[in-house]
Amino acid sequence: MSAILAALWDMDGTLVDTEPYWIGAERELVESFGGDWTDDLAHRCVGNPLLVSGQIIRDNSPVDLTPEEIVDFLLGKVTAQMEAHVPWRPGALELLTDFRERGIACALVTMSYESLAQVLVDQLPAGTFTTLVTGDQVKHGKPHPEAYLTAAQRLGLRPGQCVAFEDSPPGVRSAASAGVPTIAVPHMVPVPDLPLAVRVSSLSGINADTVAELTVSLRD
Numbered sequence: 294m295s296a297i298l299a300a301l302w303d304m305d306g307t308l309v310d311t312e313p314y315w316i317g318a319e320r321e322l323v324e325s326f327g328g329d330w331t332d333d334l335a336h337r338c339v340g341n342p343l344l345v346s347g348q349i350i351r352d353n354s355p356v357d358l359t360p361e362e363i364v365d366f367l368l369g370k371v372t373a374q375m376e377a378h379v380p381w382r383p384g385a386l387e388l389l390t391d392f393r394e395r396g397i398a399c400a401l402v403t404m405s406y407e408s409l410a411q412v413l414v415d416q417l418p419a420g421t422f423t424t425l426v427t428g429d430q431v432k433h434g435k436p437h438p439e440a441y442l443t444a445a446q447r448l449g450l451r452p453g454q455c456v457a458f459e460d461s462p463p464g465v466r467s468a469a470s471a472g473v474p475t476i477a478v479p480h481m482v483p484v485p486d487l488p489l490a491v492r493v494s495s496l497s498g499i500n501a502d503t504v505a506e507l508t509v510s511l512r513d
Contacts, residue, residue, distance in 0.1 A: 296512050297505055299423075299455040300392050301444050301473060304403035304410060305340075306460040306480045308389065310380040311371060312339060318370035319350060322363065328354040336482050340461025342404045342434025343367070368409055375412045382480070384496030385458075391500045393421050400444040402457070402468075404428035404435055423448060435463040438471035445473065456508050458496070465490050474511035476504065 305311045316335040323330040334353050338346035346367075347360030356363065392399050401422045403410055406429040414422055424447045426440050433439040445452045457468035460480040468475040469489040477484040477492045484492065491507050493499065499507075 297397065297454070297456050297501070297508070298450050299398040299400060299445070299448050300389075300504075301400045301402045301441060301455050301457045301468065302389070302422075303340075303457070303459045303461070303464045304401055304405055304413060306382070307458050307464070307478060308382060308385045308401075309375075309413060310382050310480070311375065312481045314371045314374045314380075315367060318367045319346075321370065322366055323350065323354040323356055326355040326357070328356065330354065339481050340404070340435060340459075340463035342428050343406065345434065364406075368406060371405075372409050372412055375409065379413060379416050382478075382496065384499055388496050388499055388501070388504075389417075389421065393418070395501055397501060398423045398448055400448060401425045401427075402440050402444045404440075404463075435461075436466035436470065438467055441468045441471035441473050445471070453512055456504055456512075459490075460484070474508040476507060 302308055319335055320330040338349055343364045344360045347363035350356055350363050351360060399422050401410055407427040410425050410427050426444045428434055431439045441457060445455055452472035455473050457473040457475040459465045459468055459475055460478050461482060462485055465475055465477045465484045465487060469487045475490040477490045478496055489511050
């Protein structure tokens with residue numbers, strides 16, 4: 294296991310099943326303006342920087358708020374639901390705990406803003422995440438590699454010494470283009486086949502040793 298020195302975690306859809314929260318908030322907003330929000334449109338927002346999703350909503354509905362105002366509305370709704378209940382994805386909390394108990398550093402790398410990410414962090418033992426890289430901290434959101442390069446740099450590691458966990462096309466592309474071996478766990482939408490990514494159907498039953506075996510051919 295020594296080859297993997299850190300785990301870099303996406304949040305929405307990977308660690309926690311918050312995509313229904315986001316989609317519900319999007320639908321509530323669009324319908325309040327007399328529009329209809331389809332699953333296809335909702336899936337176009339999955340994994341994107343929040344302002345990109347805000348622009349998608351503005352461009353495809355009667356909502357005439359600015360992307361920033363749209364993001365504020367969505368964040369408020371999702372944060373309230375996360376504070377009431379954290380919907381862990383199967384196997385995610387167990388694997389996160391396994392990494393922590395083995396002393397393997399973990400970073401949260403999410404396009405959600407720090408205010409929402411902190412709700413998740415506050416539910417976990419202190420020190421579970423060594424660093425948080427959030428959508429409001431980077432200039433270029435996923436699929437750009439900046440977020441994952443930033444996480445590895447903060448941990449003092451090369452990207453190839455880490456492993457990423459992602460569930461969306463922008464997220465998988467972001468991690469892989471940063472040079473991070475990636476375990477893709479498709480959830481709401483399919484993920485692309487990329488040389489630095491391996492796909493699994495679920496994190497259930499997977500531990501740190503399994504992760505090392507899955508990514509051994511991808512690591513430098």
